[in-house]
Amino acid sequence: MNTMTLNGKNISFNPGDTILDVAQENGVEIPTLCYLQAADHKGVCRVCVVEVDGADRLLPACATPAADGMVVETHSELVVQTRKMMLELLLADGDHNCLFCESNGDCKLQELVYEYGIKDAPRTATYEPRPIDDATPMIFRDFNKCVLCGRCVAACNDVQCNDAIPFPYGRREEKPLPTGWLPLADYDHCVHCGECIQACPVGAIIEKKAIGQARSWEMEKVRSTCPYCGVGCQLWLHVKDDRIIKVTGVEDGSPNKGRLCVKGRFGYDFIYSEERLKTPLIRENGGFREASWDEALDLVANKFKEIIATHGPDAIGGVSCSRSINEDSYNMQKFFREVLGTNNIDNCART
Amino acid sequence: MTSQTFSTWGRWVVGHEQVPQDKLPSEFAKNQPLKAFMGWDGLFVHDTTVNLVDMARAYMKLAREESCGQCFPCRLGTEDMSAILDGICAGKGTAAELDRLESLARLVSQTARCDIGQTAPRPLLDLLQYRREDFLKIIKNKAPIPTGHYIAKVTAPCTNACPSHVNIPDYVEKIRIGRWDQALSSIRNDCPLPGVIGRVCVRPCEFNCRRQHVDSGIAIRALKRFAADTELASGDEPCLHSGPTKDKKVAIIGAGPAGLACAYYLGLRGYASTIFEVMNEPGGMTAVGIPDYRLPRDILRHEANQVKKLGCEIRYGVNVGVDITLKDLKLQGYGAIFVGVGAPEASKMRCEGEDAGYKGFMTGVEFLRRIADGEQSVEGKKFLAIGGGNVAMDCVRSALRLGYTDVNLIYRRTRAEMPADPVEITEAEEEGVKFHFLVAPLKIIAEEGKVTGLECHRMELGEPDASGRRRPVVVEGSNFIIECDFIVPAIGQVCVVDCVLPPGEVEISKWKTLPTDEITRRTNQPSIFGGGDCVTGPATLIAALAAGKNAARFIDQFLSSGTSTPEDCDYMERLISKLGVFNSKEKMPYKDSKTKLHPPMMEPEIRIKSFDEAEGKINAASATKEASRCLRCYRIAMAAV
Numbered sequence: 001m002n003t004m005t006l007n008g009k010n011i012s013f014n015p016g017d018t019i020l021d022v023a024q025e026n027g028v029e030i031p032t033l034c035y036l037q038a039a040d041h042k043g044v045c046r047v048c049v050v051e052v053d054g055a056d057r058l059l060p061a062c063a064t065p066a067a068d069g070m071v072v073e074t075h076s077e078l079v080v081q082t083r084k085m086m087l088e089l090l091l092a093d094g095d096h097n098c099l100f101c102e103s104n105g106d107c108k109l110q111e112l113v114y115e116y117g118i119k120d121a122p123r124t125a126t127y128e129p130r131p132i133d134d135a136t137p138m139i140f141r142d143f144n145k146c147v148l149c150g151r152c153v154a155a156c157n158d159v160q161c162n163d164a165i166p167f168p169y170g171r172r173e174e175k176p177l178p179t180g181w182l183p184l185a186d187y188d189h190c191v192h193c194g195e196c197i198q199a200c201p202v203g204a205i206i207e208k209k210a211i212g213q214a215r216s217w218e219m220e221k222v223r224s225t226c227p228y229c230g231v232g233c234q235l236w237l238h239v240k241d242d243r244i245i246k247v248t249g250v251e252d253g254s255p256n257k258g259r260l261c262v263k264g265r266f267g268y269d270f271i272y273s274e275e276r277l278k279t280p281l282i283r284e285n286g287g288f289r290e291a292s293w294d295e296a297l298d299l300v301a302n303k304f305k306e307i308i309a310t311h312g313p314d315a316i317g318g319v320s321c322s323r324s325i326n327e328d329s330y331n332m333q334k335f336f337r338e339v340l341g342t343n344n345i346d347n348c349a350r351t
Numbered sequence: 352m353t354s355q356t357f358s359t360w361g362r363w364v365v366g367h368e369q370v371p372q373d374k375l376p377s378e379f380a381k382n383q384p385l386k387a388f389m390g391w392d393g394l395f396v397h398d399t400t401v402n403l404v405d406m407a408r409a410y411m412k413l414a415r416e417e418s419c420g421q422c423f424p425c426r427l428g429t430e431d432m433s434a435i436l437d438g439i440c441a442g443k444g445t446a447a448e449l450d451r452l453e454s455l456a457r458l459v460s461q462t463a464r465c466d467i468g469q470t471a472p473r474p475l476l477d478l479l480q481y482r483r484e485d486f487l488k489i490i491k492n493k494a495p496i497p498t499g500h501y502i503a504k505v506t507a508p509c510t511n512a513c514p515s516h517v518n519i520p521d522y523v524e525k526i527r528i529g530r531w532d533q534a535l536s537s538i539r540n541d542c543p544l545p546g547v548i549g550r551v552c553v554r555p556c557e558f559n560c561r562r563q564h565v566d567s568g569i570a571i572r573a574l575k576r577f578a579a580d581t582e583l584a585s586g587d588e589p590c591l592h593s594g595p596t597k598d599k600k601v602a603i604i605g606a607g608p609a610g611l612a613c614a615y616y617l618g619l620r621g622y623a624s625t626i627f628e629v630m631n632e633p634g635g636m637t638a639v640g641i642p643d644y645r646l647p648r649d650i651l652r653h654e655a656n657q658v659k660k661l662g663c664e665i666r667y668g669v670n671v672g673v674d675i676t677l678k679d680l681k682l683q684g685y686g687a688i689f690v691g692v693g694a695p696e697a698s699k700m701r702c703e704g705e706d707a708g709y710k711g712f713m714t715g716v717e718f719l720r721r722i723a724d725g726e727q728s729v730e731g732k733k734f735l736a737i738g739g740g741n742v743a744m745d746c747v748r749s750a751l752r753l754g755y756t757d758v759n760l761i762y763r764r765t766r767a768e769m770p771a772d773p774v775e776i777t778e779a780e781e782e783g784v785k786f787h788f789l790v791a792p793l794k795i796i797a798e799e800g801k802v803t804g805l806e807c808h809r810m811e812l813g814e815p816d817a818s819g820r821r822r823p824v825v826v827e828g829s830n831f832i833i834e835c836d837f838i839v840p841a842i843g844q845v846c847v848v849d850c851v852l853p854p855g856e857v858e859i860s861k862w863k864t865l866p867t868d869e870i871t872r873r874t875n876q877p878s879i880f881g882g883g884d885c886v887t888g889p890a891t892l893i894a895a896l897a898a899g900k901n902a903a904r905f906i907d908q909f910l911s912s913g914t915s916t917p918e919d920c921d922y923m924e925r926l927i928s929k930l931g932v933f934n935s936k937e938k939m940p941y942k943d944s945k946t947k948l949h950p951p952m953m954e955p956e957i958r959i960k961s962f963d964e965a966e967g968k969i970n971a972a973s974a975t976k977e978a979s980r981c982l983r984c985y986r987i988a989m990a991a992v
Binding site for chain 1: 420421422423424426427428430431433434435438448451454455458460461462463464469528529530940941942943944
């Protein structure tokens with residue numbers, strides 16, 4: 001029998017579940033900061049520690065397997081006091097001024113500090129300012145805001161497998177702060193996918209283009225599908241005044257489960273281009289004139305009919321664009337084979 | 352005075368019992384008393400002149416430096432505690448800070464991810480509980496206190512159990528994060544033959560792995576092999592840098608593991624060395640005593656070659672004592688000599704007929720050596736080996752591979768007392784070796800000079816002997832004969848140091864071993880050192896490597912300063928071992944159900960058909976997964992002397 005007691009309630013669990021899994025399934029919220037499920041990254045922040053009967057220390061809910069007969073308290077006085085102290089230490093280590101921070105209102109640390117009623121952040125050790133990385137056009141890194149949770153490292157190495165943020169491992173003596181020990185990016189390997197931005201629970205890694213554009217609460221989240229390749233990644237467009245401020249991946253949406261590539265995340269500027277075509281154009285007298293969809297489609301249909309009548313259907317060929325979704329490409333080939341009567345149909349299979 | 356000395360040692364680790372102060376070591380080195388000690392299980396104080404607050408400051412400073420920074424409480428908490436203690440010792444502390452110090456210490460030890468954070472605040476918590484007045488006095492005086500000098504060492508249960516003290520948590524972690532080359536250089540700091548040891552080590556580390564209290568221990572040996580194999584497969588040469596070239600050279604007798612390790616670490620220190628080896632192959636017993644299915648010879652040759660690249664010349668076919676003497680070596684300008692001649696001769700069984708020269712009788716050592724030399728002949732069908740150690744296992748398993756169809760092993764005690772590696776025993780069983788326990792040899796039966804059988808008697812277990820194992824006693828009148836075609840005794844090996852070193856010049860024990868200082872490996876002659884089986888009697892490969900490594904350090908010391916005396920780190924290691932780092936009774940606060948990584952093995956019926964390596968490689972994904980199970984049980988020890 002796999003049963004345990006969670007905050008005084010007797011519950012059953014699936015073997016292999018962690019305490020965090022069990023709590024989530026039973027609607028008990030345990031705070032986490034470093035836990036990144038996609039990369040199985042856990043056990044770093046210790047904010048999720050819980051009290052387990054008989055244990056001589058507090059145990060991290062994210063990394064401790066549930067066991068039969070286990071008695072767990074997720075918000076005992078000891079646990080709450082411990083989380084408070086940990087958050088105080090975190091807050092004191094770095095420059096966490098929400099007034100200036102792009103992630104204000106969308107920050108795990110800010111949320112927890114508020115939830116646990118932190119009023120003060122005492123610190124005895126001195127704080128040495130850390131570097132700022134403004135080297136690339138897409139991503140801005142301010143390590144003074146970094147809590148060293150390792151989520152960006154796991155996201156880069158284990159989710160996207162780019163190995164562009166080397167694991168900052170080593171004894172402190174060998175790698176002293178402010179430069180050692182930080183998740184510094186290696187731009188020789190970086191593909192600017194921005195997975196690190198999405199993983200960052202605070203405001204240490206942010207979209208450069210979004211700086212100064214909008215506060216988190218001013219933006220509306222609009223779900224959309226990436227217009228680039230046929231994979232169909234799910235996006236959240238963060239929109240303010242009808243303009244896209246930034247794009248993030250939909251964490252629980254297939255097929256990308258939150259992941260995006262450089263184009264999906266950053267390549268949205270073209271929609272505001274003055275040179276974008278807004279209506280069909282018909283070539284006449286050596287130039288183009290704007291036309292309605294009905295007129296343009298009628299023209300094409302008539303031309304197709306003429307060609308087929310004169311030269312047969314094989315005089316027509318089609319190339320479906322890879323930006324189209326699979327269903328559209330399917331329909332196009334069906335149209336060519338069944339309606340026009342030719343097998344001259346291909347797909348460019350690239351963006 | 353004594354009323355103020357105290358101990359909390361042993362109160363922290365669950366399953367431990369607090370150790371009374373008089374049971375704790377009070378001597379650091381000869382004529383050097385141990386005044387106080389702080390570590391993972393509390394502290395003890397023998398001498399009240401030690402300023403414990405200053406010692407706590409130094410201890411926390413080290414904890415801060417050792418903290419890997421991955422978990423928040425240890426990274427931030429040790430930083431703050433260290434800063435508070437610095438302030439107190441500088442005369443700038445306040446009483447309120449003591450409460451914060453205590454809260455921080457509790458926070459870190461309660462929540463840190465690994466043992467650095469979990470154990471480092473313990474001595475401080477003990478001090479704050481029992482010696483708070485010491486802190487308050489300094490705070491009240493508002494004057495800086497003098498800074499003391501302490502001896503410190505970072506260890507771990509696995510590292511401490513390893514004779515060569517390989518930094519196991521370090522290389523396991525480097526495998527976890529994919530820095531395989533760095534993992535290998537970390538191994539090479541203390542073990543020059545990672546590919547060899549990664550295959551055949553008896554792995555004391557794994558038996559001292561704390562993960563076994565959670566589910567099952569880490570497959571440390573397999574991870575080491577993974578690191579070595581990865582480099583080998585990549586074709587990359589190891590990045591080995593010898594120190595500045597020294598003008599003195601060292602003669603090494605024997606190219607076994609002790610000799611190779613000594614040459615390797617001398618090379619790193621800039622010394623040229625010459626190894627004189629009687630065989631035509633490097634590796635000593637590792638080459639001719641370990642069959643290819645466990646250790647392919649090219650792995651050993653490859654790693655021996657790396658030793659040569661560090662400025663070591665190996666002269667094969669030279670029998671020191673016959674072809675060249677110690678005197679000659681000294682005349683040739685060798686400043687120091689390292690003796691690593693092993694324990695190459697088989698022990699006698701004291702069984703009738705063993706010296707008769709029967710066809711079909713051969714010692715285990717000789718049997719394995721002939722196979723290593725390529726001899727594949729088979730005498731009849733039924734093979735019988737005598738003994739319960741790893742050499743006996745090698746003999747029976749090799750016999751199967753040669754083509755003996757009925758392979759038997761007799762041992763005078765039971766399976767539980769067998770000194771062989773349990774994995775070897777299981778694998779031999781899988782391959783079809785028949786074990787006969789509580790049977791001892793009495794007389795070899797032969798017809799026309801050829802073995803036909805072995806007369807044995809049955810044994811039973813009596814009272815425990817000096818080794819703690821129950822002594823086997825003959826069951827009177829139980830004699831019986833096992834018919835067989837070939838008999839191989841493998842009941843132990845003996846040293847023959849007297850063949851190499853002339854009597855009188857260097858002290859040799861009555862067992863023909865070479866007595867040396869347990870730390871410096873120096874003999875009674877200041878320029879002659881020794882290590883490996885020839886000092887200890889037949890022991891393990893890793894112990895021989897450790898002896899060679901340590902000897903290299905003291906040979907360097909001798910050649911540069913004229914003496915060789917143990918250093919603080921050596922005494923510290925001894926002290927830590929005395930206190931014990933691994934606690935088999937420890938109870939962990941949680942259990943998991945992950946299983947230990949078992950490298951793929953060839954099926955028994957296939958592997959007995961050839962001497963091809965039986966154990967397969969593990970892939971990167973399983974190595975990473977296994978490495979991520981490591982609990983990183985680093986502990987910090989600090990002594991005031």
